[in-house]
Amino acid sequence: MSIIRTENLGKVYKGGTTALNGLDLEVHPGEVFGFLGPNGAGKSTTIQLLLNFIRPTAGTAFLFDGPVTCTKSRQRLGYLPESVNLQTYYTGQRLLEFHAGLFGIEPGVRARRAMELLELVGLLEAAGKSVSQYSKGMLQRLGLAQALINDPELLILDEPTSNLDPVGRRDFREILLEHRARGKTVFICSHILSEVESVCDRVAILKRGVLNRVGTMEELSGAKGFKIVARDLPAAAIDALSTSAARVTLHGKNATITCGDEEVRDEVERVLRESAVVIEHVEAETQSLEEIFFGAIDRKAES
Amino acid sequence: MTKLLLIAADTIRALLHQRLLVALMLLALGLTAIFSVLATQSKDFILEAAERAAEMEGTDMDEEQLEQARRSMDAAGSFFLAALYWFTALGGSLVALYICCTAVSKDIRHGTIPIILAKPVSRTQFLLGRYCGAISVLLGYSVLIAAALIAFTYANQLEMNVAARYAPWLMFCQSLMVGSVGLLLSLLMHPLIAAILALFATSWFFSPPNPLYFILPSYDRFNVFSLISGGRLITLEDVVILTFYAFDVTAIFLLLALWRFRSKEVL
Numbered sequence: 001m002s003i004i005r006t007e008n009l010g011k012v013y014k015g016g017t018t019a020l021n022g023l024d025l026e027v028h029p030g031e032v033f034g035f036l037g038p039n040g041a042g043k044s045t046t047i048q049l050l051l052n053f054i055r056p057t058a059g060t061a062f063l064f065d066g067p068v069t070c071t072k073s074r075q076r077l078g079y080l081p082e083s084v085n086l087q088t089y090y091t092g093q094r095l096l097e098f099h100a101g102l103f104g105i106e107p108g109v110r111a112r113r114a115m116e117l118l119e120l121v122g123l124l125e126a127a128g129k130s131v132s133q134y135s136k137g138m139l140q141r142l143g144l145a146q147a148l149i150n151d152p153e154l155l156i157l158d159e160p161t162s163n164l165d166p167v168g169r170r171d172f173r174e175i176l177l178e179h180r181a182r183g184k185t186v187f188i189c190s191h192i193l194s195e196v197e198s199v200c201d202r203v204a205i206l207k208r209g210v211l212n213r214v215g216t217m218e219e220l221s222g223a224k225g226f227k228i229v230a231r232d233l234p235a236a237a238i239d240a241l242s243t244s245a246a247r248v249t250l251h252g253k254n255a256t257i258t259c260g261d262e263e264v265r266d267e268v269e270r271v272l273r274e275s276a277v278v279i280e281h282v283e284a285e286t287q288s289l290e291e292i293f294f295g296a297i298d299r300k301a302e303s
Numbered sequence: 304m305t306k307l308l309l310i311a312a313d314t315i316r317a318l319l320h321q322r323l324l325v326a327l328m329l330l331a332l333g334l335t336a337i338f339s340v341l342a343t344q345s346k347d348f349i350l351e352a353a354e355r356a357a358e359m360e361g362t363d364m365d366e367e368q369l370e371q372a373r374r375s376m377d378a379a380g381s382f383f384l385a386a387l388y389w390f391t392a393l394g395g396s397l398v399a400l401y402i403c404c405t406a407v408s409k410d411i412r413h414g415t416i417p418i419i420l421a422k423p424v425s426r427t428q429f430l431l432g433r434y435c436g437a438i439s440v441l442l443g444y445s446v447l448i449a450a451a452l453i454a455f456t457y458a459n460q461l462e463m464n465v466a467a468r469y470a471p472w473l474m475f476c477q478s479l480m481v482g483s484v485g486l487l488l489s490l491l492m493h494p495l496i497a498a499i500l501a502l503f504a505t506s507w508f509f510s511p512p513n514p515l516y517f518i519l520p521s522y523d524r525f526n527v528f529s530l531i532s533g534g535r536l537i538t539l540e541d542v543v544i545l546t547f548y549a550f551d552v553t554a555i556f557l558l559l560a561l562w563r564f565r566s567k568e569v570l
Contacts (some may be wrong), residue, residue, distance in 0.1 A: 055568065079421035083414055102309060104423070143418075
């Protein structure tokens, strides 16, 4: 079973702008899926297609293995848009009760659920305040609360922390992690790469409407090199290493030897063994999400 | 059904928070009061003029003069009543257009629609909920207007003729039609243009064999002003037929609006 599945999904807007082209994607139950890409990459278009706000010009999209046009599938879904525009003529509590009603939650349960969520997002004190008086950060928190009102199996978040301060971002991350811990699925679009890196199980990178890379952080990062820390490196070993592809950095009697790949690492280790040098440790250097992201969009640009 | 009612209730709440709409409604009620005062003053003026004419002749008003003055007073009262109906009908249509043309387009413009449509709410439920909410406000407004008209009629001791009796209901029926046309057009174009077009989208401007005569709704049949000023009495049977006609037209335009909204891209 897949929570989200798209097959060759495409969208060309009137005027000929291609927003999305042949997107094949699958999001599995219980995973936090990061959807990345620069502005205009087609992230929001994908979400709008998934929520049936717009119609695809090619391919199909599925939610919970059913067509996205099926209203029932949205019973199990929570959505927080990039711009949180809520009805300003409600108080925070009444707004959540209204949205709870749309999920068919019993009137008696609505108020309790609303208060629980207001507490979760830190808006309990503003529960009786008109939404028109909420700040941007408060609206973002309230938006998250309405997205969680039905305890959704799938949470779709579009730039969820754009208006939050550092405390709000930390709170949001905790809520997300707690959601994941309960086996729920999260589909998150964000420009904040560190945030995605810290919470996502898998990541997809979109560039100009085309899926560029998809995989777990481990799969995407790969090993970009190795770092060997050695103690009491003799001059002979330094001379031997200087002729290899490794780069040696000395710190007193210690040295850090950077190797570009496994072949160089093996060569360095051989030299060090022959010189009877103690190897403190060897660590693989991996790419950060930021490096993967920029690498992906640069590589695409080159092609 | 619950979701539809929730959306309708949400619409009512949203509309009652709109200052422009409330101002428009108060203006219409204010016009009723103004007309009431004008009618009273015109009657006084007619009576005074008759008395002055008699004084100039150096005689008291005889029965014939009194009867003539009374007829003039009734005519003036009827004129003001008809004019009042015309204004309130126009006010009702404007309120209906304002409410219905913004019912969905405002959600799209303000960006509140995605959060609602991401819920298990079908587009049909959403649109009908918005329309029902709008019509509920319109019904409330019509009841207020009806109360004001009755008060005006009694305050000026006017005869409540048959046409006047059914006037508020006919105005409401007209608002239903105008509103549904406005709703459909607002899904196709800017709400302001939609409102203007909806107001003038009537078969009155066309005559057979122009196909628009048969397609567009006829509002003039609901024009209470022409019914009263033309002295035409209207029977209950006429009202029933007109009601069916209004509901029919409303249903057709609502179905067209639904068809359009179901395929509309909501960005």
